[in-house]
Amino acid sequence: MSEIIIETSNLTRKYGTKLSVNQLNLRVPKGSIYGFLGPNGAGKTTTIRMLLGLIRPTSGQIRIFNQEIAKHRINILRRTGSLVESPSYYGHLTGYDNLHVVAKLLKVPVKRIDEVLEIVRLTPAAKQTVKGYSLGMKQRLGIATALLGNPDLLILDEPTNGLDPAGIHEIRALIKDMPTQHGITVVVSSHLLSEIDQMATHVGIIDHGQLLFQDSIGKLREQSAPLLVIKVDKPDEAQQWLQANGYQVIIDGDLLQLSNIDVETTKSINKQLFQAGFSVYHIKEHRRSLEDIFLDYVGKEGSL
Amino acid sequence: MKSALMSDWIKMRKTWIKVLVILGPFGVITLNALRYLQSYDAIVKPGDDAFNWALLIQNISHLLMPSLILGIALLTSLLAGLEHQGQAWKQLLALPVSRVQIYMSKFIWVTGLLAISATLCAVGTFGIGFAFGFTTHIPWVQVLQECYYPYFAAFGIIAIQLCLSLLIANQSFAITLGVLGMIVSGLTNALAPDGFNHAETWARWIPWTYPSLSAITHGTVQHIHFIYVIYGLVVGAAMVVLGMALFVRKEVH
Ligand SMILES: Nc1ncnc2c1ncn2[C@@H]1O[C@H](COP(=O)(O)OP(=O)(O)OP(=O)(O)O)[C@@H](O)[C@H]1O
Ligand SMILES: [Mg+2]
Numbered sequence: 001m002s003e004i005i006i007e008t009s010n011l012t013r014k015y016g017t018k019l020s021v022n023q024l025n026l027r028v029p030k031g032s033i034y035g036f037l038g039p040n041g042a043g044k045t046t047t048i049r050m051l052l053g054l055i056r057p058t059s060g061q062i063r064i065f066n067q068e069i070a071k072h073r074i075n076i077l078r079r080t081g082s083l084v085e086s087p088s089y090y091g092h093l094t095g096y097d098n099l100h101v102v103a104k105l106l107k108v109p110v111k112r113i114d115e116v117l118e119i120v121r122l123t124p125a126a127k128q129t130v131k132g133y134s135l136g137m138k139q140r141l142g143i144a145t146a147l148l149g150n151p152d153l154l155i156l157d158e159p160t161n162g163l164d165p166a167g168i169h170e171i172r173a174l175i176k177d178m179p180t181q182h183g184i185t186v187v188v189s190s191h192l193l194s195e196i197d198q199m200a201t202h203v204g205i206i207d208h209g210q211l212l213f214q215d216s217i218g219k220l221r222e223q224s225a226p227l228l229v230i231k232v233d234k235p236d237e238a239q240q241w242l243q244a245n246g247y248q249v250i251i252d253g254d255l256l257q258l259s260n261i262d263v264e265t266t267k268s269i270n271k272q273l274f275q276a277g278f279s280v281y282h283i284k285e286h287r288r289s290l291e292d293i294f295l296d297y298v299g300k301e302g303s304l
Numbered sequence: 305m306k307s308a309l310m311s312d313w314i315k316m317r318k319t320w321i322k323v324l325v326i327l328g329p330f331g332v333i334t335l336n337a338l339r340y341l342q343s344y345d346a347i348v349k350p351g352d353d354a355f356n357w358a359l360l361i362q363n364i365s366h367l368l369m370p371s372l373i374l375g376i377a378l379l380t381s382l383l384a385g386l387e388h389q390g391q392a393w394k395q396l397l398a399l400p401v402s403r404v405q406i407y408m409s410k411f412i413w414v415t416g417l418l419a420i421s422a423t424l425c426a427v428g429t430f431g432i433g434f435a436f437g438f439t440t441h442i443p444w445v446q447v448l449q450e451c452y453y454p455y456f457a458a459f460g461i462i463a464i465q466l467c468l469s470l471l472i473a474n475q476s477f478a479i480t481l482g483v484l485g486m487i488v489s490g491l492t493n494a495l496a497p498d499g500f501n502h503a504e505t506w507a508r509w510i511p512w513t514y515p516s517l518s519a520i521t522h523g524t525v526q527h528i529h530f531i532y533v534i535y536g537l538v539v540g541a542a543m544v545v546l547g548m549a550l551f552v553r554k555e556v557h
Contacts, residue, residue, distance in 0.1 A: 052398040054556040078400035088395035090386060092318050104311040105401050129318075130390070145395065 003030040005153055005185045006051065011060035013046050013209075020046045022209035024060070028187055028202070031179045035196030035217070036189040038206035039298055044189040045085050047206070048157045051187075052082050064153065081146035082155045087138035088145075091131030095122055095141050098130055099148060106149040116144040119174065135162035143171065154178060154186045160195065172199050193294040207298040224288050228261040228269070231282035238278050245272070261285065308401060308409035312383075316413075321382050325417045326424065328375045332367045333428030339363070340436055354441040355524060357433060361443065361450050362521035364429050369516045370486045372454055375421065377465050377482020380414055384469035384478075394556050403552045410470065411544055414462055418455060426451040446526055454515035456533045459540025461485060461511050467547030471554065485512035492516050508532075511539050 006028035120140040178184040518532035
């Protein structure tokens with residue numbers, strides 16, 4: 001069992017009477033890239049604000065690095081870099097000076113400023129005032145700020161928001177390198193599964209404030225293993241016959257579904273059903289994408 | 305604490321804040337200098353330097369009070385505006401720095417910068433006096449009182465304006481309060497000293513009256529009331545504690 005970096009227990013937050021985050025039990029393992037996934041308004045940002053001590057939970061606990069955030073906020077934040085939703089910046093200052101402001105507070109040497117500027121490829125714009133930056137450049141500056149204090153934990157809320165495809169690719173590559181090269185644990189929120197799929201090792205799916213799935217990305221992928229869908233004349237009898245012959249079959253309307261199927265089994269099932277006197281109208285392999293699974297979890301109305 | 309102060313110093317680069325600190329006293333002094341240049345014969349009694357200094361102190365004081373009160377509102381608002389504008393709070397307050405330090409740093413900067421303004425004002429007053437040849441009866445203490453007593457008496461106003469500017473993103477509230485405060489302060493100036501006994505009953509409840517009541521010059525007679533300096537410092541301390549308590553509990557969205 002690997003070490004847990006972030007652990008919340010029944011974390012709940014209300015705005016008025018509305019439950020924005022409801023009984024969340026997050027578990028982020030050390031060295032993982034945890035994709036925090038959910039549609040708009042799911043409660044991702046609200047959760048992240050609580051993790052950073054920007055807002056207080058209505059109830060529930062948060063432990064980060066095995067310390068209670070309510071008691072050890074400063075200690076935890078010393079090891080955490082963060083980026084919360086829309087960019088934060090001092091528009092009248094240059095990119096370099098923006099980082100300088102934070103470097104002073106973190107007490108890191110100024111040469112670290114040049115390093116992080118280089119990492120997010122903002123060196124050429126370092127002497128430009130930030131109010132003249134594009135959204136993507138501001139976002140990069142935010143990521144640079146998050147990296148400034150050499151954190152052990154990075155919490156990034158929609159970090160690729162506003163970036164162009166090349167920028168998204170770069171940031172994704174950057175995030176993927178964090179655990180292996182620097183031993184950093186990363187929590188990255190997104191409303192796009194495709195994005196999480198390309199970098200995460202673990203996934204938490206949240207909707208309407210509730211955690212619907214949490215496990216390794218492998219476990220989520222298993223659910224996307226192909227199904228064999230068969231249409232026959234007498235589905236109930238066919239199901240019984242197949243089960244008697246050792247197959248796991250579920251029935252969905254008038255369709256039979258079998259999981260964990262390869263080509264050979266497909267061939268032999270088809271042949272056996274025919275020989276047993278069933279008429280097979282239709283047989284096909286159905287492959288569900290991760291996106292389908294995600295949409296199953298959050299419900300179609302929650303999708304984009 | 306030092307790192308919070310230095311961080312705020314970098315933030316103030318290329319802003320009007322430092323300009324305002326110099327511009328305030330510069331305005332007060334230059335306007336008076338121009339007036340003395342223009343109507344020297346009407347205001348200056350040659351040979352009666354005691355009178356000349358007293359009148360100069362009064363003239364400076366009449367411009368100083370409203371500029372001080374409006375200046376406080378502008379200065380705190382500009383400083384707080386830096387954090388509100390680019391939604392910097394959520395980044396700043398997710399850094400490993402206590403909110404108490406962040407709040408104190410702002411308060412120290414505002415009071416520190418205004419100390420420079422008060423000093424410039426005193427230097428400028430002596431400058432005008434010497435430039436127009438008031439060489440005897442130099443009222444060293446009185447000039448310093450005229451500039452520094454209102455400054456310390458204004459600590460309550462500074463703390464109130466800072467609290468408002470930091471906690472409410474929309475700076476029009478803080479500026480409106482500053483303008484109202486300036487008007488109230490002007491009223492006390494008009495009242496005293498004839499209405500002084502009257503003012504004493506209510507003025508202690510209104511921190512905007514403290515600066516002008518702490519050192520008011522009327523008909524070339526300077527009335528120093530150190531008690532208003534005490535009031536200012538007490539209200540300042542109380543409001544800093546209150547503002548800090550609110551700031552520490554503030555939710556950041
Ligand atoms: N300051 C607030 N006041 C009232 N309600 C809020 C506030 N902040 C968030 N909410 C509510 O909480 C819910 C969750 O919002 P949150 O910002 O956490 O969603 P999100 O998952 O980050 O969505 P998105 O992908 O759009 O960023 C929403 O229904 C929102 O209306
Ligand atoms: Mg969000």
